[in-house]
Amino acid sequence: MVEWTKTERAIINDIFAKLDYEDIGPKALIRCLIVYPWTLRYFGAAGKLDTYEDIKSNKYIAAHGIKVLHGLDRAVKNMDDIKNTYAALSELHSEKLHVDPDNFRVLADCLSIVTAAKMGKAFTPDVQAAWQKFLSVVVSALGRQYH
Ligand code: HNI
Numbered sequence: 001m002v003e004w005t006k007t008e009r010a011i012i013n014d015i016f017a018k019l020d021y022e023d024i025g026p027k028a029l030i031r032c033l034i035v036y037p038w039t040l041r042y043f044g045a046a047g048k049l050d051t052y053e054d055i056k057s058n059k060y061i062a063a064h065g066i067k068v069l070h071g072l073d074r075a076v077k078n079m080d081d082i083k084n085t086y087a088a089l090s091e092l093h094s095e096k097l098h099v100d101p102d103n104f105r106v107l108a109d110c111l112s113i114v115t116a117a118k119m120g121k122a123f124t125p126d127v128q129a130a131w132q133k134f135l136s137v138v139v140s141a142l143g144r145q146y147h
Helices: 006-018 020-034 037-046 054-057 059-077 079-085 087-096 102-120 125-142
Strands: none
Touching: 006 059, 006 125, 020 037, 020 054, 020 059, 020 079, 020 102, 037 059, 037 102, 059 125, 079 087, 079 125, 087 125, 102 125
């Protein structure tokens, strides 16, 4: 089981308390789709995503970015059992959506970059360490039901 220090818990809760879901969620997903264009293949339902402008202005993508962050909420509320918390979500991404699990890490990296850009100087090495540890646990839990 993953151990969290008091400081790590405080950092993660603090980031989420201040996180603007409507801003960070879409920005992270848009960045992911542009930097790693193979991730576009899962978003056929979003309609035309041929250019940067298409992706940036797409309502479905923005809404989905927000949905992903709400998905992360569950992990923050269950930091001591992220693995079981994400069992159903992992199964959905694996069995139904067929999302290659490598993409979880790629999206997590985009989330780190967008969060860092937003937090500026407050994104200290300690904050980065706790944030990336949290995201790694999420990525690992989401990849759990793949076989
Ligand atoms: Ni993901 C649906 C959370 C990574 C493609 N995803 C969801 C839902 C949540 C969610 C929550 C809604 C589930 C439901 O309807 O019950 N996704 C997360 C989280 C991460 C993640 C927390 C990683 C941090 N998803 C990814 C990645 C991709 C992805 C990396 C593809 C590149 N997800 C999808 C698709 C759907 C989805 C596609 C279905 C969309 C829809 O409209 O139903």
